[in-house]
Amino acid sequence: xxxxxxxxxxxxxxxxxxxxxxxxxxxxxxxxxxxxxxxxxxxxxxxxxxxxxxxxxxxxxxxxxxxxxxxxxxxxxxxxxxxxxxxxxxxxxxxxxxxxxxxxxxxxxxxxxxxxxxxxxxxxxxxxxxxxxxxxxxxxxxxxxxxxxxxxxxxxxxxxxxxxxxxxxxxxxxxxxxxxxxxxxxxxxxxxxxxxxxxxxxxxxxxxxxxxxxxxxxxxxxxxxxxxxxxxxxxxxxxxxxxxxxxxxxxxxxxxxxxxxxxxxxxxxxxxxxxxxxxxxxxxxxxxxxxxxxxxxxxxxxxxxxxxxxxxxxxxxxxxxxxxxxxxxxxxxxxxxxxxxxxxxxxxxxxxxxxxxxxxxxxxxxxxxxxxxxxxxxxxxxxxxxxxxxxxxxxxxxxxxxxxxxxxxxxxxxxxxx
Numbered sequence: 001x002x003x004x005x006x007x008x009x010x011x012x013x014x015x016x017x018x019x020x021x022x023x024x025x026x027x028x029x030x031x032x033x034x035x036x037x038x039x040x041x042x043x044x045x046x047x048x049x050x051x052x053x054x055x056x057x058x059x060x061x062x063x064x065x066x067x068x069x070x071x072x073x074x075x076x077x078x079x080x081x082x083x084x085x086x087x088x089x090x091x092x093x094x095x096x097x098x099x100x101x102x103x104x105x106x107x108x109x110x111x112x113x114x115x116x117x118x119x120x121x122x123x124x125x126x127x128x129x130x131x132x133x134x135x136x137x138x139x140x141x142x143x144x145x146x147x148x149x150x151x152x153x154x155x156x157x158x159x160x161x162x163x164x165x166x167x168x169x170x171x172x173x174x175x176x177x178x179x180x181x182x183x184x185x186x187x188x189x190x191x192x193x194x195x196x197x198x199x200x201x202x203x204x205x206x207x208x209x210x211x212x213x214x215x216x217x218x219x220x221x222x223x224x225x226x227x228x229x230x231x232x233x234x235x236x237x238x239x240x241x242x243x244x245x246x247x248x249x250x251x252x253x254x255x256x257x258x259x260x261x262x263x264x265x266x267x268x269x270x271x272x273x274x275x276x277x278x279x280x281x282x283x284x285x286x287x288x289x290x291x292x293x294x295x296x297x298x299x300x301x302x303x304x305x306x307x308x309x310x311x312x313x314x315x316x317x318x319x320x321x322x323x324x325x326x327x328x329x330x331x332x333x334x335x336x337x338x339x340x341x342x343x344x345x346x347x348x349x350x351x352x353x354x355x356x357x358x359x360x361x362x363x364x365x366x367x368x369x370x371x372x373x374x375x376x377x378x379x380x381x382x383x384x385x386x387x388x389x390x391x392x393x394x395x396x397x398x399x400x401x402x403x404x405x406x407x408x409x410x411x412x413x414x415x416x417x418x
Contacts, residue, residue, distance in 0.1 A: 006198035020329035026416035034398035045116030051186040090252040108159035133218040138234035205254025210239035270309040279314030302330035362400035367407035374411030
């Protein structure tokens with residue numbers, strides 16, 4: 001089969017699934033940070049800091065494993081930078097979605113730790129979080145959220161941007177801009193090489209749950225958890241003012257289906273979100289402070305013609321019924337700990353489910369155990385549309401056995417046809 005024919009076949013599977021339809025078989029979307037590093041015999045530091053070695057490792061995995069879509073992430077949460085710059089420089093802001101190792105070296109952020117710098121050369125990078133905004137600063141943030149991020153939050157997050165207007169500040173921004181360009185060029189070059197071996201691309205914009213934004217990047221989860229009881233009106237006002245800004249961010253970092261068709265050959269555009277606070281909230285708090293604002297973003301993104309691609313991190317069992325209010329067939333959900341069978345039982349085909357074997361099985365299991373797991377999963381969940389996302393708890397781990405990853409692919413080919 002010719003390369004372009006393979007790419008088109010893979011893309012058609014992904015398109016059909018994304019639109020709530022059944023393709024010829026269940027598609028496989030593989031995402032990972034450090035699996036390519038170990039597979040290619042390089043360190044985590046090399047994978048995350050050396051653009052050439054990153055690209056070589058990604059292509060090696062893509063050639064050796066028959067996925068339908070493959071993405072190798074190199075960063076940790078950095079959505080506050082996107083929101084800070086999306087009004088003034090949307091094209092640049094789109095490239096700031098993840099804090100990478102090279103970015104960390106330049107700006108000196110306090111959120112993350114990296115292999116070969118603060119950690120062992122083969123360690124996984126860590127997002128450690130930190131209280132950035134004080135409780136008494138809610139009013140200042142609510143009055144001018146973008147201004148607050150620039151004046152207060154970014155100087156506290158980035159040691160090398162702490163002295164606003166100084167020579168060091170401007171020098172850091174120049175270095176940061178140059179690295180953003182290098183990083184963007186690497187992403188584009190990698191995508192082009194993947195295309196040459198038959199892999200499609202799905203254009204992706206950035207969304208976020210408003211309460212997660214405050215918890216992850218301003219107040220820390222512990223701080224927000226207390227704020228919900230101590231200053232609930234302030235929290236609600238903050239998520240209220242954030243919601244339209246996040247909707248605007250999703251629009252400016254994304255594109256219309258018509259534009260996507262011209263540039264990427266597909267009218268499918270995903271809008272990516274990771275959800276973090278859901279496991280910490282009881283249904284009452286979730287329904288008051290979290291879901292109404294997140295669903296408002298979902299609805300607006302759907303109206304733009306994009307599909308919400310959501311990582312439901314943690315356990316989402318207590319909140320499944322709220323998804324009946326989500327825009328129909330406009331949400332793809334990757335569920336980390338919630339059984340996809342339960343999701344299907346509660347939500348039906350309203351959302352599209354992406355799931356796969358956990359990393360514990362990919363790391364310590366055998367190909368036979370993987371096949372057994374996949375056979376049962378596909379038998380139970382493939383009807384109505386399903387996408388396999390190996391390592392549903394964070395993407396394929398660095399320590400996943402290659403033979404187990406291959407077993408996932410072979411099981412889909414064997415049991416995942418419609």
